[in-house]
Amino acid sequence: MTLQKRPQTEAEKFFAAGVQEAQRCESALQRAREYMIHAGLLFRKAKESVNHGDWEQFIIAQQSCSVRAVQKYMAIANKALEWARKESPKLIGTALERYASTEVTLMSTVEVNALLRYLGFFRKFGEYDKSKYDTKRLNNGEQLELNFEKVFAGVRLIKELKSAGCVMTFPEGKDKEQALKELQAELQSALEVVASELEETIDV
Numbered sequence: 001m002t003l004q005k006r007p008q009t010e011a012e013k014f015f016a017a018g019v020q021e022a023q024r025c026e027s028a029l030q031r032a033r034e035y036m037i038h039a040g041l042l043f044r045k046a047k048e049s050v051n052h053g054d055w056e057q058f059i060i061a062q063q064s065c066s067v068r069a070v071q072k073y074m075a076i077a078n079k080a081l082e083w084a085r086k087e088s089p090k091l092i093g094t095a096l097e098r099y100a101s102t103e104v105t106l107m108s109t110v111e112v113n114a115l116l117r118y119l120g121f122f123r124k125f126g127e128y129d130k131s132k133y134d135t136k137r138l139n140n141g142e143q144l145e146l147n148f149e150k151v152f153a154g155v156r157l158i159k160e161l162k163s164a165g166c167v168m169t170f171p172e173g174k175d176k177e178q179a180l181k182e183l184q185a186e187l188q189s190a191l192e193v194v195a196s197e198l199e200e201t202i203d204v
Contacts, residue, residue: 036115037101040077043070072115079111080104110195117196158183 008016050058059067077100084091084100091099106112116122160166170179 033106034101036073036112037077037080040073040075040080041097041101043074044077047074068118069115072111072118076111076115077101079108080106083107108192110192113192113196158187 046058047055056067059065059070080100081096083106084096084104087104088096088099113122157166161168168176168179170176174182
């Protein structure tokens with residue numbers, strides 16, 4: 001006896017189509033990661049064959065890729081190699097490069113974000129939705145402001161954690177380990193934002 005398959009509902013059809021697109025996306029991202037790192041590795045090899053101090057002029061003379069783009073591809077490759085060496089210290093040469101471009105898990109998005117923002121896939125820092133910004137100003141007359149003096153004061157206080165006179169007060173329901181791990185995660189995330197902002201400042 002042959003069981004008749006139940007017809008798909010509209011929701012199931014859309015969901016199945018979404019899964020297919022998601023799988024295509026993941027496959028494309030994997031290939032994009034390999035292309036980014038491999039491009040950076042090739043730029044590294046090219047630089048090794050150029051006289052010291054002539055690299056930027058060499059890039060400009062090729063008229064095919066900007067200096068900043070090349071630098072960002074190389075930054076991604078450099079990080080991938082750094083992480084690859086930590087994960088597989090016995091690998092060298094071509095084997096290390098292959099591992100870096102296809103296997104290593106990227107531990108930070110800073111360099112990738114900088115490249116994508118430079119290439120125009122993300123808005124550059126400082127750009128915003130003017131209508132949304134104006135609406136917010138009309139509603140409450142406020143905007144986010146980063147006061148560096150207050151930030152520096154907070155960082156200096158964190159640096160005094162080891163001092164005898166520092167008393168730590170933890171959020172309700174959290175012990176020292178939980179609070180410090182949460183603080184560490186927040187600081188790491190903040191550092192990635194600062195690094196990306198600095199990249200954009202250098203680009204301007």
